[in-house]
Amino acid sequence: MERLPPLNAIKAFEVAARTGNFTLAATELGVSSAAVSQQIRNLETWFGKQLFVRSGNRVALTDAGHAIYPQTARALGDIAAIGRRMLEGGLRTRLVVSEPFSLAELWLAPRLAVLLDAFPQMAIDVRVEDDPVDLMRQNIDLRISYGDYHYPGLRMVRLIHDDVLPVCAPDFWQRYGNDASSLADVHESLFIHTNWGPNYASHPTWADWFSASGGSRAPDPSHGRRVGLSSLAIVSARLGLGIALGQRAMAHGDLEAGRLIAPSSVSLRLGHPYCAFMPASKAERADVAGLVALLGAIPGKVHSGFPSGIAEKQT
Structure with missing residues (x-):
C-alpha cells in the first residue's frame, strides 16, 4: 500500500479549511484548538508545504491548501458515506x-x-x-x-433568480377588480403582505411595485392581510383572501392551471x-x-x- 498521510491530521485539515477557524474546528472535532494546530503542523510537515495563512483566530488556505482540499473533502465524504450505508444495513443511497x-x-x-x-x-x-x-x-x-x-x-x-408579480384568484378579481379596474382601485384591506422576517431586507414590497408600475400608492401592511411565508401568500391568494405579490416560480403551477391570475405583467426581481x-x-x-x-x-x-x-x- 502506498504511504498515506496521517488521517487524523487530514480530518483536522478538512474541518479547519471548511470552517476557516481552528476554534470552530476544535469544537466540531471535540478537541482543543491546540490539538487542531498540532495536527495541521504535522500535516504541513508531512507534505513539506504550508497549508494555511494564520490571522488571529481566522485561517485561510494557501495555494497548496487549495490544491489538496477538494480531494481530501471528497475522500472523507466517501468514507463517511460508506459508514452510513453499512450502518443502515445496505448500500442504498x-x-x-x-x-x-x-x-x-x-x-x-x-x-x-x-x-x-x-x-x-x-x-x-x-x-x-x-x-x-x-x-x-x-x-x-x-x-x-x-x-x-x-x-x-x-x-x-x-x-x-425569481421575481414577484401581483396574483389573485379569478373570482376575487371579478368581485373586487370588476375585470376593468386597476390595482390602484383595490381597497387597502385586500392586499396580502409578506413579512419576510428580520433577516431579510431585499424583498420588494407593494410600495416598490406601485413605484415600478408608475404609481405612488403605498398600501399599509397594518391595514391589509399579513403572512409570514411567501408560499402562504400564494395559498392565501388562491383561496380568495386577497391579492399578493407572489413569487413567479412558486405561483407557476397555479397560474398555468387557472387557479390564479396575474392582473398586471409588471414584476420585480428579488434581491x-x-x-x-x-x-x-x-x-x-x-x-x-x-x-x-x-x-x-x-x-x-x-x-x-x-x-x-x-x-x-x-x-
Missing part, C-alpha cells in the same frame, strides 16, 4: 435535502415528484429549516438557500438568487446532480420530463 420553509410545498415538491417518477425506489429525506445548517454534521447532501453567501466553503450552483450548496464530495453524485438540474430548469419544463442527461447518470 439516501438523498438528504435541506430547504427553507417557504420553498417546501410549492417549489421543491413538484420537482421531487419528477425525480421520483424517474427513480421510484430512491430514498429521499427532506428537511425544512432555516439557515444556517451544518451540512457535514447533519449529513445533508444538498442545501437550498436564498442568496449565495451562506456557505462559502461548499460547492454552489445558482438555480433561479438575491436561490442557490444550491453541497459538499464537493457529493456534487458529482447522480441523484444530487439530477436534482440540481431539475431545480434550475425552466418552470414550464419541469413536468415534461427530466432535463437531458439526468436519467443516464443514475446507476
Whole structure:
C-alpha cells in the first residue's frame, strides 16, 4: 500500500479549511484548538508545504491548501458515506435535502415528484429549516438557500433568480377588480403582505411595485392581510383572501392551471438568487446532480420530463 498521510491530521485539515477557524474546528472535532494546530503542523510537515495563512483566530488556505482540499473533502465524504450505508444495513443511497420553509410545498415538491417518477425506489429525506445548517454534521447532501453567501466553503450552483408579480384568484378579481379596474382601485384591506422576517431586507414590497408600475400608492401592511411565508401568500391568494405579490416560480403551477391570475405583467426581481450548496464530495453524485438540474430548469419544463442527461447518470 502506498504511504498515506496521517488521517487524523487530514480530518483536522478538512474541518479547519471548511470552517476557516481552528476554534470552530476544535469544537466540531471535540478537541482543543491546540490539538487542531498540532495536527495541521504535522500535516504541513508531512507534505513539506504550508497549508494555511494564520490571522488571529481566522485561517485561510494557501495555494497548496487549495490544491489538496477538494480531494481530501471528497475522500472523507466517501468514507463517511460508506459508514452510513453499512450502518443502515445496505448500500442504498439516501438523498438528504435541506430547504427553507417557504420553498417546501410549492417549489421543491413538484420537482421531487419528477425525480421520483424517474427513480421510484430512491430514498429521499427532506428537511425544512432555516439557515444556517451544518451540512457535514447533519449529513445533508444538498442545501437550498436564498442568496449565495451562506456557505462559502461548499460547492454552489445558482438555480433561479425569481421575481414577484401581483396574483389573485379569478373570482376575487371579478368581485373586487370588476375585470376593468386597476390595482390602484383595490381597497387597502385586500392586499396580502409578506413579512419576510428580520433577516431579510431585499424583498420588494407593494410600495416598490406601485413605484415600478408608475404609481405612488403605498398600501399599509397594518391595514391589509399579513403572512409570514411567501408560499402562504400564494395559498392565501388562491383561496380568495386577497391579492399578493407572489413569487413567479412558486405561483407557476397555479397560474398555468387557472387557479390564479396575474392582473398586471409588471414584476420585480428579488434581491438575491436561490442557490444550491453541497459538499464537493457529493456534487458529482447522480441523484444530487439530477436534482440540481431539475431545480434550475425552466418552470414550464419541469413536468415534461427530466432535463437531458439526468436519467443516464443514475446507476
